[in-house]
Amino acid sequence: MGYLCDFCGDQRSLVYCRSDAACLCLSCDRNVHSANALSRRHSRTLVCERCNSQPAFVRCVDEKISLCQNCDWLGHGTSPSSSTHKRQSINCYSGCPSAAEFSSIWSFFLDIPSMGEACEQELGLMSINENSNKNAWASPEGQNVSGSAEVTDLPSKGKSWAGTSSVPESSSEPRILDQPPGPANECMPKLYCPGKKVSGIYEDDDLYDDFIMDEVDLQLENYEELFGMALSHSEELFENGGINSLFETKDMSASAGDSHCQGAVAAEGSSAELVNAIQPACSNAASADSMMSTKTEPIVCFTARQSLSNISFSGVTKDSVGDYQDCGASSMLLMGEPPWCPPCPESSLHSANRSNAVMRYKEKKKTRKFEKKVRYASRKARADVRKRVKGRFVKAGDVYDYDPLNQTRSC
DNA sequence: CCCCGAACTTTGCCCACATAATACA
């Protein structure tokens, strides 16, 4: 990734696609992401104008520059003078927005010289016809209408998510960025802690009042049919790094009963408000891989499409649930109760069912095959016939204790 | 309920080498 478009190698890259881990010019962005419904859902954002390699996460109003989290910290976190710069979070988009629509997403859109030019050239005649589905266009990562939100504390010091595995967070609630980046990752867990009133996240959002996973029948018995349909899709998403579901905890049983803060939830819903309310925890977030590698903070990102009473989780399959190690997320899904939901009497009524569900889940997981994907069949073929000593390859001609071909030993 | 040790399970590393990827002329 660099200054030039990863696709055409000709134009300047302006947009970063996390799913493709690619920097693209507007023209290629449109071409690539109008190919099919899946690619259209790829979430994109601006490229950091400083390092030109990472997705921009915030825009410095004073400097008129879009920055990734790392560059933001380097630029604003270390210098007292620049730390007071006003910054806006940059939100993601999907679909193939027109110039006007870009402007509505990013109020600063036309302030970006290269964007303005490119836009006139490349997007002038574009429309959003193919995005008749508002959801595809509506920011899958939960930007608000303006497409940008002023934020205060940006995750920062020592938490460069670009290079490490921390997860940046942002809030849908506009906040002023008048302070230097503070300690990272403080906000995200708090956002979803039960019992903690999170200002701005829930209070203005009626939808959230109804967003209770218990209403969603996500019992284990259903997960086959629930996830089955998403299987192929999710595989592609996982392969492409376009992961909507990011799970990372170790112990399902522990987290299953854990009502305390288990992580962030990002959702892409039919309701923009819902989206706004919950997705920002992961919006503008680290690339999927960095999120995946986050060991310290359990992260749950799911995609809810459709009404709340009929949520499906794209990107979450029965396998992906298991693949991510019995995590809080899977338990959440399987138990039909969000991890941030405080214990309540009703939930105890279902404890028996839950135990059964967990048991069945564990058994299923036990028998599940972890299929390894072989990238180079030729290498596999060679490895399959290579002689070994205690499992290790040996030089040709050396004594061996295992020959896969005839299961004999030379010594 | 807590602690300890044994048994069991999971994870990650090692090896050689063909081949893919990259750099350079």
Add this chain to the structure above:
DNA sequence: GATGTATTATGTGGGCAAAGTTCGG
């Protein structure tokens, strides 16, 4: 820009050791 050569990086599987987990006393 196209081609050829040299160098570097990658990936493949079975066995082992270490780490982690479970379970019974």
